[in-house]
Amino acid sequence: MSRVGKMQLALPAGVEAIISDHAITVKGPLGTLIQSLNGLVKIENVNGSLVFTAADVSREANAMWGTLRALVGNMVTGVTKGFEKKLNLVGVGYRAQAQGAKLNLSLGFSHPVVHEMPEGVTCVTPTPTEILIKGINRQSVGQVAAEVRAYRPPEPYKGKGVRYSDEVVTIKETKKK
Template sequence: MSRVGKMPVSVPQGVDVQVKDDQISVKGTGGTLSLARNALVNVANKDGKLSFEPANDSREANAMSGTMRQLVNNMVVGVTKGFEKRLTLVGVGFKAAVQGNKLNLAIGFSHPVNIEMPQGIKFETPAPTEIVVKGADRQRVGQMAAEIRAVRPPEPYKGKGIRYADEKIVIKETKKK
């Protein structure tokens, strides 16, 4: 059996988990998240702990038990603490600002780039060269951060562009005569 799938998910106080035939829904202070249930995994809720067991002895069921366990754990953490990704703008004159429900980026193009804030995701700019993407759904937070980074990814010669806060860019050496 999967090592990750063996560990139960503990449900903290104030979080409501409902296991139905077709989906698992988690409700907490950060919002409500739901996930479609897989037929290869049996889910049991006992004394505030969720356990995930493969329905049969196949490799797919074993793998899905660990996957389902981690997805539900991410939902529980998301509705209690939430997730965030930090991005940094590197370049002369590069800046970001939140205006209403849009993120306005001035990143060296001839026009400003506006990115809509989707439902359940929040943008913050603690400094003009920093962007913080927050939300309860880990996948959507990571996807939104990746879409912002894709507007102007860091280039390899000077390192200018939008990068994750913990990302290291390997700078290439320039051409020699």
Template structure:
């Protein structure tokens, strides 16, 4: 039994949710999102909450049960509060700046890295060594943060590179004389 799947997803005030067949559409103050629930799982809206249940007792239905419930929960959180990821840049001369729809990164290469900001994503740089990525779709926000981090991952000796704000870098000891 899925502990996550058992809980119904409550729809807060200011958010409208509609369920038609397997499609869930959510509209809120930040925007509109939709998700098509797999056929192995049934979804229904009643009493201001969205309930997700498996259609049968097969392994696939039970594995998609909690996943589908989490996806629906992410839709509601996205249109009401949004999602945010913070990145930190460590290294001498490493910095970031937003210019229009492009994020310019100086990461120690012979050239600057230009990252096109995807649609629906907002990137801010409060400090040159800090990047804040926000949006309503959790998957797109996380994917964008991962792509930016992949340009220069943090290395274990000095910790130089782009890392998540809450990430811990395991440090290694350098050469000994």
């Protein structure tokens, strides 16, 4: 039995869930998200809350039960509050500048790095060393943050690079003679 799948998902005011045969659509104040459905999980709207049940008794159905409940829960959170990831640039001369749907990064390379933002994801730079990535789809926000971090991940000796704001980088001691 899935602990996550057993929990009902209450829909807040202003959020509407439309369940069809092959997909569930969640509409809210910030936008609309669509998730394809698996035949192993049944979804019902009961008195303004979504109830998830496994279609049969199998290992795959049990796994998809909790997974689909978590994905739809993230969709509801995304269309009401949204998601954001904060990145920090650590290093001399490391800067970021958001220009529309592009993020210009100066990361110590001989060339500037330009990262295109996908549809539904926005980027803001409150200071030259901070990047805020926002959107309603949790997966795409996390993916964009991971791609930006991958340009220059934090190195273990000085800690220079692009890191998440809550990331702890363990600094290694240098080699001794």
